[in-house]
Amino acid sequence: MKILSLFKNKLIRDLAIIICLLVILPMISTSYFSSLLGKAIIFAILAISIDIAWGYGGILSLGHSVFFGLGAYAFAIMSLQGGSLFASLGGVALGILLPVLLAFLVSWFVFYSKSSPFYIGVVTLSLSILFEQLSIRLSSLTGGQNGLTNIPSFPFSGSMLYYFLLSLLVLTVMVAYQFVKSDMGKLVVAVRDNEERCKFLGYNTQWIRTLVFVFSGAIAGFAGVLYAPFDGFVSPSLLNFTLATEIIVWVAIGGRGKLVGAVIGALLINILSPIFNDISPYLWQIFLGFIFVLAVVFVPNGLYSFTGKAKDKTTPYKIVTKAKDPVVKQDKGNDVLVIRGVKVAYGDLTILDGLNLALRSGELQCVVGPNGAGKSTLINAITGRVKYTEGSITLEKEQICAWSPQKIARSRVARTFQSTNIIASLTVEENLQLASRKGATPSFYKNGKTINLSSSTVRLLHETKLHEKLTVIAGNLSHGDQQALELCMVLALEPKVLLLDEPTAGLTLAERKKIGEIFKSLGRDEGLSLMIIEHDIDFVKEIADRVTLLHSGKIAMDGSVTEITSSNLVKEIYLGGRVG
Incomplete structure (x- = not known):
């Protein structure tokens, strides 16, 4: 029964048809043609x-x-x-x-x-x-x-x-x-x-x-x-x-990324080549080149795409809510991430200039500032996306300046990007499964259908209605849903430090309010340290424990929400107001 179930897959069915034809052909052809088929099989x-x-x-x-x-x-x-x-x-x-x-x-x-x-x-x-x-x-x-x-x-x-x-x-x-x-x-x-x-x-x-x-x-x-x-x-x-x-021509004409397309292309061309080479080798090569160009420009999925799209029924993924680990919570206010004298420069252009900042446990810190202030560069420097020329960054008292982005991520520092960053070709559930593995080496032969997610990730899935769209290709989601998926992915990493670059861009007011509540609970109930880059001051007022104003690559002001939003300096630099 398990073998029969494989034939519900279009790719397997098509490969089986090709194999059956290859089994039958030598029985009704000459020995020369069988030899030609043998070489085509090797190719x-x-x-x-x-x-x-x-x-x-x-x-x-x-x-x-x-x-x-x-x-x-x-x-x-x-x-x-x-x-x-x-x-x-x-x-x-x-x-x-x-x-x-x-x-x-x-x-x-x-x-x-x-x-x-x-x-x-x-x-x-x-x-x-x-x-x-x-x-x-x-x-x-x-x-x-x-x-x-x-x-x-x-x-x-x-x-x-x-x-x-x-x-x-x-x-x-x-x-x-x-x-x-x-x-x-x-x-x-x-x-x-x-x-x-x-x-x-x-x-x-x-x-x-x-x-x-x-x-x-x-x-x-x-x-x-x-x-x-x-x-x-x-x-x-x-x-x-x-x-x-x-070889590239065979695969491009047959259809790449499908296996069966590569087999079709190699068999078809290597069976036809000896025949047409005898007639006119030059015209045959020109014809192949013409077909290759047509395939690359107009039919990128090759001849195999003309057989129709797969409508296979796949086994649904099962989401399992993980039990909370008995973690000893740190005292709120302890420094988790410390930035000292960090400078990022490209030639004469200085983006961050001797930045000093600390992110504390259980704290939700918002970083605000005008465009070009260096906010996104700050997150890029922390996560290893850009290298800083001076200063140091420590995670729980350990230097991370020489760490790769993947090592930083495996140390439970997660981030989102200013532009939505997901795996657009995979489904929502496949994106979540990749994130939930936290960089561990997956199986080479198993196709797992279980996704282990934290309770906060499951909650966000339901709040954003993404649990109803698990089988949808991520690239087909609306912008707001893609934003929500990226948030779910970083939460699936179960981070202790969460860096969010404009996480509510493109979301409705109602969606922002729901996500804001989740952000606050992550810091309050689970002890996460959150740094959020945000332009919406009203949203900042609702969620922030502390606000940092960044201007021209330096900390212009750091304090409580009330102190920052009522400051004349903020009005002048960020809100566009005038002092006095």
Whole structure:
């Protein structure tokens, strides 16, 4: 019954149809066509590798052929020089291990350095050129320009070989599907679509990207290992940029980010290419280029999008309200977050100038000031989004100046952004589930349907009616609902310090009043320390324990609500009034 339930999923059904066709085709075709299908199946496995990296992970590799070629060369060299079954098995292991190691090195260089992740395209493109030249120069090992021939084949041939390759395609699809539909798969998509939000939920996004790229490289290497004994010949062309771009074309035309689209594209093009190349190779290449441009510009989801949208029934998520931990509350008024002499400057432009401020336990502190005063930069400095050039910030007497945003988030310092910052491509419940895990590594194969939330988060969900919209794609929510979702996400982190950048922007007066009550209860009942940047003075009067006026990167005034709102200095600087 569990297996039958899988076929309710459109992607699984479509893949099953393709597999059935591939099972039947050799029975009604020639041996030549069966051989052509076998090679197309290997290339479909290769296409799955780039779909995982690009379609799901957002990592566009322009040199994925390197991993494929390495796998093929590793198997060929080991098999030819060893001349035994054990040597061939060693070639299989090495053909997967070498691409994994190379993918890891590339990931470390790109994702863990200060360079932009977009450089992955440049780096992988350079690798394809480098490895092609190496394979030509190291002729004693690789056969040079002529490549390696007479590579030991599989111990079986004909239909048995074909169905063996088909079974490996099915296995690859199953492993890839289990990964992309797992909790880790949802996180991979989240990092692809909004890496910054994931960092501030406590996730190590560099490691996530590395994992995806290494996994993709392993599958590409595996495809190369299959190609070498199947074709019996490997050459530098398996490493070059031409094949790397062809893989991208297959996936783009078939449809990226769907697995089945990559399989369709690879099978279709590799079956048709030999046929049309015999007729007119130049016109065929021009036609493929034209279709690729059309797909990228007008049909970004590829041919697979024409099969219709999925209307699958999914298992609903279950929200579980967590019991309150027996936490020993700190005395109200103890300094939790202390800022001393913090300066943020960009060249000659100083945003924060020697700022001194303390956030106390159980206190709701509002920071006000005109536009450009440095309010958002203050939160950015605290949470590691920007680096300060002078001063120090301590969290419960521990310096956090060298901490990454994810480490600060895992230390229970949560924040919202001035512009709503959610994972727009995921549903409301998936956003909440990611936040509730607080940066912990999710499962690689399980698709959890439980969301453990604090009572305050559940309360906010009901107050804002979001509990009625859990299955809605977050990007389709109204602005007010997106604001509310982001608030729920940061509360799901169960923070001890909560930094909110204009959290009520876009909300109605009634919604503001409800959320204001929740903010006050978080400080009063749960001992949270809240710093709220707010422009609405009336809202500040209702909720604040203490107000800080920021002006030109400095603290102009700090005191009670009454002291601040009645001050002539505030009227002059912030409210636009005149003194005297």
